[in-house]
Amino acid sequence: MIDIGIADLCVRHDGGDQALADVTLYIPAGQFCAVLGASGAGKSTLLRAVAGLVTPSEGRILFNGTPLSHAQHRRIGLIPQDFALSGRASVARNMMAVADIGLARSFAGLYPHADRARAAHLLAGLALDETHLVRRADSLSGGQQQRVAIARALLHRPAVILADEPVASLDPATGEATLALIRDEARGLGATLLCSLHQPELARRFADRIIMLDAGRVIFDGTPAMLDGIGIPPRIRAVAR
């Protein structure tokens, strides 16, 4: 179980634009925290900063009170917005790269039984079958690639799941089922789930907590029930449509 502490986080892009400004959050272990906001509000930057892919200009991010270590990186499951799969590699190779079993064993396809069983379970849960394993990632549709990226992120039973718009490329029904699978997996693993979404309705139904960002600042932080009282800001609602 890992909790995430974010203190006074500021991130500037290369051009000098402020992507995140003074973001301070505490996300308890095991919580499903949805991040809402319009395009360019800073959702992806927040997730990338937590994943250690963006260096903050100010502030700190702590996992169980300590800065992100290599051992803790192994406990992160990242679902990037653009899937970030190796297009020319097979689905199996993309998935199993996370198992990190060494290059020789990986090239020979000598994946451990437990990893193969887990991969099969996850892919089947995401409506992909064995035939997809041999296919090149770039031969899949956008929605299929997104589901492979989700399965890859969950393969190594992460304690922190960082999901950047994980259902953006899926139709509403599949998106809902997929988000339910991510939530259930996170619950089963006791994982902390930080998930950016464009669909406020999904956030309301699935998340334990909703954070709203606007121009890099937190403008709302509360439970879905609290949001019912004040409504969703029109700017976010407009984007959601």
Next chain:
Amino acid sequence: MNADIPWRFPAPLNARTVALLAAALLLLWYTGQRVEIGRMLTLSGEAVLAQAGIADRSQVADGLGSTLAELVPIQLSARREIGRIEGFDPNRLPPFAHIETAETRVSELNPETLRREERVVRTAWLVEPFGYAFHVAAKMLETLEIALWGSVIAVLIGLPLALLGARNVTPHPVLRTGSRAASAFLRAVPELIAALFLVIAFGFGPIAGVLALGLHSAGFLGKFYADDIEDVDPRPQQALAAMGAGRLTIWGNAILPQVLPQHIACTLYTFDRNVRMGAVIGLVGAGGIGQELKGRFDMYEYGHVGTILIAIFLVILTLDLVASRARQAWR
């Protein structure tokens, strides 16, 4: 109706591009004079006009024409004097071979009578109709083997150099600088010069050739592989790095699949280049077809030279076709 649009749309060709093009043209004009481009065009033009029957004579066309004319007919057969073949058995001739006898009148001074006497000397020759073609094929095979092993050595040295020299995978910037410098040094020593030194060290033969080609092309591959690795889409790497994957796992699963087609194309080109350069370094005694070419050229046996040049052309053409198919398969 023509409301003023406040936006400015940039043109692909702006003042800066035009200035750069003008500077490039100025440089070409200046350097062109120094390397006598004008004279080259005049002489070549004369040659073309002479061939077309418009101009009278051309020094270039005459010189080139007489040399090229000597390359044909190409030499395919081999003729060896039987008296000089050790352990020759006339009952066991090589396939398709036959024996020819030639008579020549020789005038000699008889030491006893001190008079010149004429006599007929009979010389038997073993003629193999495609003997020289087979000999060239064997030498070409040696060149291909030298080029193959030169390329293997180039990959074995070039790949680690690239992994140290690519900005996005190098363990340390100092190693990157060192690796880039080593690649540049290997490239800076031409094969021919390297072969000259290596022939002194290892003696005549293929070892010097293999090492000369291998070291020089390792410099090329070290650079090209590294440039390819630096150009890959960083996102798959970042995703795996965020999930704690090791350096080798990231290389094998996020970088290698992306760069493999370019790596294969570069390696095939290196092999192709090594075959051509293998013919050149043979000139300084580093084995293969080049050594044969130099020997025949020095003896003014241009028919043999013609056979060798055609053999090199056919091999390069075949390699190009094979490489093209291989690149298609790995796309």
